[in-house]
Amino acid sequence: MADKVHVSLPNGDRLELERGATGLDLARAVSPRLERSAVGVLADGKLKGLREELPDGADVKVLTFDDPEGRRIYWHTTAHMMAQAVCRLYPGVLLGIGPSVEDGFYYDFDVTTPFSPEDLERIEKAMAEVQSADYPITVEVLDKEEARRLFKDQPYKLELLEEIDDETVTVFRQGEFYDLCAGPHLPSTGVVKHFKLLSVAGAYWRGDEKRPMLQRIYGVSYPEKSELLEHVRKIEEARRRDHRRLGRELDMFSIHDEAGAGLVFWHPKGGFIRETVENFWRKEHRKRGYDIVYSPHIAKIDLWKISGHWDWYKDSMYSPMDIDGLEYLLKPMNCPFHILMYKSQTRSYRDLPLRWGELGTVYRYERSGVLHGLLRVRGFTQDDAHLFCRPDQLEDEIVGVIDLALFMMRSFGYSDYSIMLSVRDLQHKEKYIGDDSVWDNAESALVAAMGRMGLEYRIGEGEAKFYGPAIDITLNDALGRGWQGPTIQVDFNLPERFDMTYMGEDNRPHRPVMIHRTVLGSMERFVGGLIEHYAGAMPMWLSPVQVKVLPITEKQVSYAHRVKETLAERGLRPELDARNEKIGYKIRQAELEKVPYMLIIGQKEVDANMVAVRKRHEGDLGLMELGEFIKRAEKEVADHM
């Protein structure tokens, strides 16, 4: 047997190492820097720890914290360190699971008394001891019987153990701590440099609300202190942008105990934003061949029995109300109404496609614990639309919807998004309604549509609902956070249930395809998202107040008033602050209100018949003719800046 092994690096280089060489040896051979920053290895696509032996002939990549997989190893080990600390402080604690997540890690514990924020500090201190002890992290392979004995006092671990198919399992040890874990992990606990525990919350064991509630501690860790500080700064930035806070401070909306949780009151300023969004939405839909319809807020329960919603979603619908001895429901969605309208006359193949949009207000019962500002409410207005088309029109319609969706996103300043196509699980075709060929055609129409538009997307196999494939777009906002954006859902079910038809060229009835789609989601959620995206500083076209006219003393008030009138006549939205306050005070207030422009009017401006322009966040732009400022402002409005 040769005493050397060879591995290939990502850049194509081949490297010769002693047989038995580990990832750590490899990193050392490449560079001292890599040796310091290495956290794991990807060998032929499989994650390995740095202490594991490298297979001969493998394609290997040394992972650092900068690789997503490397980060996960780093965080996973930090989770173990936290568990070790918790075990030291709370003897008898039962361990749940402790994985890495998107931006950090957590570990679930079953403890008699829940953790308090002060406990987190104690646990951090104990973690620091684990860190400085720099325990080597070792792995051993046990057969299940040995593992059962090892974890005899850890019922949650025993449960996990029974679900593992292999005959053997791996256990990772660091100091006195050991955990059932697939790994991999860092070579020792000293590798983790900077960590912080962020929050504690209840979480059901295995996410099942019928199982015990465990205490989950979330945390994050980084190799560099500056990265940890940046992480904390980002959390604070998110707090600063919270639409609930900004919504109150900027007088946009309110929610009242007296009226009920999850029910939104739009104040004039928030109402303005919503109105502007809605008007823009209507105009764009008209341009693209949509008709706009209206439907009632309540209807007989039978309608939702036919649609199937009553069976599926009874628990999140409000109780029926009795009207003349018949049961009526507050509508949780608009689609049955649009279907009734469709069926109000015989449709010809020549009528299709029909595109009907509605800003439809719906009510859904959301459990009390999930309500959240504008983002999760009990009454909301969907920017709903239903398209009814022939199967051969599906692809074109999908292209049209995606194009509209992306146009709308761009118009509101979202340039970063990702797309998912949800299709059937081919292993379980029986779960889906509709013929195979209908599904095949629809799925390939969606694929073709995205191909035509040159879009990149992920495929979510088995993610489709039982009634049809879908396209979902996730937006990333200014902080890089994901938001649910446009959704496009093909539906084979409702046309069937309502027996919708159109007369074909062959003079026989055919089944139309139905597409549900929303581009903004709901007005509540969308405006809430906009507030956070722009941190409350809305662009000109969406700003309820665009210009604050600020006279320096009483002497300039009448001139300032004329300036304001002129702006208003040009269709801009000015406000005059003629209060008896110093100019610094008025400016400060206008800045806090996030008004895009301030026009400061002193004696100098009156004498010169000019205005001094100040831009939000930027400061003094100097003197301008009023006409010049108006041109600038109008351009900004038109460009959606």
Next chain:
RNA sequence: GCCGAUGUAGCUCAGUGGUGGAGCGGCUGAUUCGUAAUCAGCAGGUCAUGGGUUCGAAUCCCAUCAUCGGCUCCA
């Protein structure tokens, strides 16, 4: 709905069993001021709601409602 925390003036918060406070905001007055807070005075509270313990409750106990962080859920 579940676990935990919280609820005091419009807002942010102090007040741990003995006569409810501050700053900001509001109102009034003075000041007439040049790019992020002028000064003074005044008003403003069923201490979330309901019950209980106590001579006495913002404070201790119970219930309810709501909010916050998560979990679960989201047609």
